[in-house]
């Protein structure tokens with residue numbers, strides 16, 4: 500045997516995805532204090548590592564308030580796919596403390612991090628009537644591999660623009676621009692798809708991740724609310740899991756109550772009450788792990804052999820009537 504030969508065990512681990520993925524969902528209180536939020540996120544990531552997680556997921560908009568009027572103030576210039584910590588000081592995103600925290604944590608802790616989302620500022624080449632460059636703000640998720648390198652960057656595709664009179668009105672598109680990529684990344688656990696919160700309502704997006712990009716896990720950092728959370732959060736996760744015979748993973752901020760003190764700095768932006776309940780659903784539609792509204796780290800072991808079993812038992816992928824209907828990836 501030559502010295503470059505590999506054992507059968509090594510060969511099988513190279514040719515097929517690893518079969519169990521321990522994932523941690525970091526559900527924590529998000530405050531108005533950016534620095535404090537970064538410290539909290541880092542400490543939840545460290546605790547996830549201590550619990551044996553290989554991958555950790557943060558919530559949607561974890562570095563500041565989830566409010567259309569706050570997105571601009573908290574926005575940062577973010578790295579792109581392929582960027583890592585080499586020469587960060589010379590990079591245009593060097594002032595992004597959120598990105599630095601995520602990439603450093605991934606490297607220090609030797610973990611995959613699906614970095615929830617933060618608001619991203621992009622200065623375009625377009626100019627307004629006064630010749631000033633037009634800026635766009637996106638709701639963006641960065642995924643870092645254990646080398647601290649960005650392997651996916653998802654800009655929320657579907658804007659959370661809803662009006663349920665007397666209950667909840669929210670228009671992300673007042674300040675945010677939608678992205679236009681179907682986002683996924685390769686990992687030792689197979690291809691993993693990424694969406695953000697409201698994206699989970701769109702079956703077509705998840706179907707593309709499964710059918711065109713062969714994803715086994717769909718991850719949605721999210722922040723549902725007290726109206727749609729109890730009604731739709733778990734059902735939507737189950738629907739996407741069953742439609743696509745994939746694991747579906749969500750991570751939400753913990754629920755914080757509206758502060759009573761009207762002089763408080765925290766009154767600067769309207770309060771958004773998150774539903775919480777970060778969850779993992781299996782390809783069969785079972786709840787693998789979940790929590791309530793309080794701070795917690797949800798740990799789940801994703802058995803990837805279960806995917807093959809469910810797909811073999813109910814072979815919808817082969818039974819699809821592609822002579823009757825089709826879904827195209829136009830992105």
Ligand SMILES: NC(=O)CCC(=O)C(=O)O
Pocket residue numbers: 559659695696697698700721722723724727728731
């Ligand atoms: N942050 C969001 O996209 C919220 C989505 C939501 O609550 C919904 O009902 O959908």
